[in-house]
Amino acid sequence: MSEAARNEWPLWEVFVRSKAGLDHKHCGSLHAADAAMAIQLAREVYTRRQEGSSVWVVRSDQIVASDPADKDMYFDPMEDKVYRHPTFYQLPAEVDHM
Amino acid sequence: MYTQAMDVGPKDEAKAVQTLQEQELQRRFDERIDAGDFIEAKDWMPDHYRKTLVRQISQHAHSEIVGMLPEGNWISRAPTLKRKAILLAKVQDEGGHGLYLYAAAETLGVSRDQLLDALHTGRAKYSSIFNYPTLTWADVGVIGWLVDGAAIMNQVPICRCSYAPYARAMVRICKEESFHQRQGYEALLTMMKHGTEAQRAMVQDAVNRWWWPSLMMFGPPDSESVHSAQSMRWGIKRVSNDELRQKFVDATVPQAELLGVTLPDPELKWNEACGHYDFGAIDWSEFWRVVNGHGPCNKERLAARVKAWDDGAWVREAALAHARKQQAKTMKEAA
Numbered sequence: 428m429s430e431a432a433r434n435e436w437p438l439w440e441v442f443v444r445s446k447a448g449l450d451h452k453h454c455g456s457l458h459a460a461d462a463a464m465a466i467q468l469a470r471e472v473y474t475r476r477q478e479g480s481s482v483w484v485v486r487s488d489q490i491v492a493s494d495p496a497d498k499d500m501y502f503d504p505m506e507d508k509v510y511r512h513p514t515f516y517q518l519p520a521e522v523d524h525m
Numbered sequence: 526m527y528t529q530a531m532d533v534g535p536k537d538e539a540k541a542v543q544t545l546q547e548q549e550l551q552r553r554f555d556e557r558i559d560a561g562d563f564i565e566a567k568d569w570m571p572d573h574y575r576k577t578l579v580r581q582i583s584q585h586a587h588s589e590i591v592g593m594l595p596e597g598n599w600i601s602r603a604p605t606l607k608r609k610a611i612l613l614a615k616v617q618d619e620g621g622h623g624l625y626l627y628a629a630a631e632t633l634g635v636s637r638d639q640l641l642d643a644l645h646t647g648r649a650k651y652s653s654i655f656n657y658p659t660l661t662w663a664d665v666g667v668i669g670w671l672v673d674g675a676a677i678m679n680q681v682p683i684c685r686c687s688y689a690p691y692a693r694a695m696v697r698i699c700k701e702e703s704f705h706q707r708q709g710y711e712a713l714l715t716m717m718k719h720g721t722e723a724q725r726a727m728v729q730d731a732v733n734r735w736w737w738p739s740l741m742m743f744g745p746p747d748s749e750s751v752h753s754a755q756s757m758r759w760g761i762k763r764v765s766n767d768e769l770r771q772k773f774v775d776a777t778v779p780q781a782e783l784l785g786v787t788l789p790d791p792e793l794k795w796n797e798a799c800g801h802y803d804f805g806a807i808d809w810s811e812f813w814r815v816v817n818g819h820g821p822c823n824k825e826r827l828a829a830r831v832k833a834w835d836d837g838a839w840v841r842e843a844a845l846a847h848a849r850k851q852q853a854k855t856m857k858e859a860a
Contacts, residue, residue, distance in 0.1 A: 434638070434841075434842070434845070435636060435637060435638050436841065436844070436845060438631070454697075455625060455628055455693075455694070455697075456628045456631075457624060457628065458637060460841075460844035460845050460847065460848040461844075461847070461848035461851065461852075464844065464848075471617075471621075472621050472624050472625075475614075475617065475618070475621065475701075476701075492567070494567075495565065495567045495568050495569075496569075
């Protein structure tokens, strides 16, 4: 890690719950020295118009993600499994709302 | 707010020689662009695409941040408490917009400090409109109406940019931007309809000074725009400079009439045949003079940014030192 990178405040990912009952949604990132500051800045940067009722922050370097190069290998096998969807099954009209 | 030819800068060429594997990746990338797919941060992309985006997004971010200065100048002198609260909220938004955009640029593998260093050492540009001074309170209204109006015209198409993190930042920005233009126009309406003769003259004077620089915000004419063709091909840019400029003029003329001000262009008139307003020639020598550092406030704006960065160094260092100390303490207690 270079000298400059070590002097930069770490990067955090911000997740906001727009209102009770909904899930937290990723909305962006920001730099902050620690967790308390990240939460405070998240409020200033991402909820200036009451966009949220709850905020999560997590260090960006703590997120583990799937590799975009593996996208086909990972997700395409589900393409031919149409029987996992309710619309795959043709039922008599009498029970069609099942 | 921002805009103008964020793609103003040296023309860099795509690397000519590619390996077979690179050619295949390039082919798949082009296919995705043609299909209107979004490109995400971790996806493969040509170096030239990455470089173009870093330049455009970071210069866009710098513009938001430098854009806080001309208006910030009036926060302590706003005529009423209401106008002061509005202006504070608007300038805070500009700071937020800068942050969304820096974060988008950072997804491309550059650090925030590198981006700021490019601004502070003069290697990166920002929208030249912010190198003009805000002489009176009417300037604040005119910036909202014309400068933010031009910015909205420019920014709405970027919401469909092929680079997804940039597009997402733009969606958020555009949602907030409309308040900026409306508050400016309303402030001017108040001065024109309920103000004194001197206040109306003040509005007209501000319009006279900001009209041409606002038109320049859309960047050089299409025939001279060095990055346009490539950016269009990549879906970074969706609408041409001249097309956006025309759209802005067409939207603004009726607003000026309603306001009761004259736009300072004797050649401005409705062209029935093509369904647009014709307007006079833009002085591009002024545009290039300001872009290249010789506008009325270039030195002052950059000096203000560098001073803020330098003066804040101890705060950044202290916060980091505190965080490390707390962390060490927690680890010691846990052990």
